[in-house]
Amino acid sequence: MLQRLLHVREPLLVTLSLLQDDEGRGLGSVIVFDDYTQEVRAQRMAAWREVARRIAHEIKNPLTPIQLAAQRMRRRFRDRFANTPDDAQVFDECVDTIESHVDGLKVLVNEFSQFARLPAARPKPDDINQLVQEAVSSYAGKESVRFETELDSGLPLVDLDRDQIRRLLTNLLENACAAIAGSGRPGKVVVRTLHDAPLQAARVEVADNGIGVPPEDRRRIFEPYFSTKEHGTGLGLAIVSRIVADHHGYVRVHANRPHGTRFIVELPIRTT
Numbered sequence: 004m005l006q007r008l009l010h011v012r013e014p015l016l017v018t019l020s021l022l023q024d025d026e027g028r029g030l031g032s033v034i035v036f037d038d039y040t041q042e043v044r045a046q047r048m049a050a051w052r053e054v055a056r057r058i059a060h061e062i063k064n065p066l067t068p069i070q071l072a073a074q075r076m077r078r079r080f081r082d083r084f085a086n087t088p089d090d091a092q093v094f095d096e097c098v099d100t101i102e103s104h105v106d107g108l109k110v111l112v113n114e115f116s117q118f119a120r121l122p123a124a125r126p127k128p129d130d131i132n133q134l135v136q137e138a139v140s141s142y143a144g145k146e147s148v149r150f151e152t153e154l155d156s157g158l159p160l161v162d163l164d165r166d167q168i169r170r171l172l173t174n175l176l177e178n179a180c181a182a183i184a185g186s187g188r189p190g191k192v193v194v195r196t197l198h199d200a201p202l203q204a205a206r207v208e209v210a211d212n213g214i215g216v217p218p219e220d221r222r223r224i225f226e227p228y229f230s231t232k233e234h235g236t237g238l239g240l241a242i243v244s245r246i247v248a249d250h251h252g253y254v255r256v257h258a259n260r261p262h263g264t265r266f267i268v269e270l271p272i273r274t275t
């Protein structure tokens with residue numbers, strides 16, 4: 004048992020207590036292993052949030068003046084190139100480049116700020132199946148991916164923040180589609196819901212047949228800014244993790260068989 008525990012590559016908090024009788028003779032020892040994964044994740048998240056907040060603040064301020072200056076330049080000088088079309092083209096291209104990159108930066112900064120200041124969850128009893136159905140149907144037009152739902156009709160209402168759970172589902176579905184696009188296989192995403200009565204939890208599973216997550220990345224994918232995509236922010240799953248924690252739930256990742264990835268979210272069901 005101990006040998007198996009020591010081979011686990013998860014952070015563990017180990018507490019060793021030596022027991023003695025009244026005369027100070029040793030009676031043995033008690034070793035307690037606590038799974039420290041969630042705590043470590045929360046600490047890293049808090050540190051990253053602070054970084055995100057500062058960077059967002061520093062980048063955001065100059066963006067609007069840059070954008071306004073580019074627009075002003077276009078209005079003021081564009082007519083001067085009426086007789087030199089080559090110069091006019093270069094001028095337009097330069098101003099377009101400034102404007103489109105500033106727009107890109109604004110999107111990035113907004114993601115940063117959203118991560119730094121995700122509004123606190125305001126949970127109300129709600130129907131997860133309905134949210135899943137809405138989220139999946141918004142992907143209905145997606146080419147080369149088939150979406151299926153297997154919804155447990157016996158699932159009770161769960162205390163949840165609609166907007167945040169929507170964001171969580173969108174992040175998981177986006178990632179699933181990206182993983183499928185990278186695999187070259189005909190895509191399939193299955194979203195299941197299940198009432199886990201003994202655990203008093205609602206379980207939502209998003210399974211894809213995409214490229215999968217290599218075992219060495221499995222823990223890191225929830226860290227902010229970890230991304231294997233060329234233009235990924237790496238904030239999607241950090242936001243998912245934060246939303247789940249705000250709902251006092253758990254999120255895990257498993258390999259899907261024969262290909263792909265399965266994300267499992269468990270949210271507690273209140274039984275009062």
Ligand SMILES: Nc1ncnc2c1ncn2[C@@H]1O[C@H](COP(=O)(O)OP(=O)(O)OP(=O)(O)O)[C@@H](O)[C@H]1O
Pocket residue numbers: 174178179182211213214215216224229230231232234235236237238239240241263264
């Ligand atoms: N369904 C999945 N299949 C395979 N890999 C995944 C899946 N979901 C996430 N990942 C891996 O986890 C990484 C982090 O995901 P996350 O959503 O946090 O950021 P991202 O998708 O890279 O960026 P963004 O969310 O901004 O598009 C991804 O880059 C990818 O390597």
Ligand SMILES: [Mg+2]
Pocket residue numbers: 174177178238239240
């Ligand atoms: Mg993502």
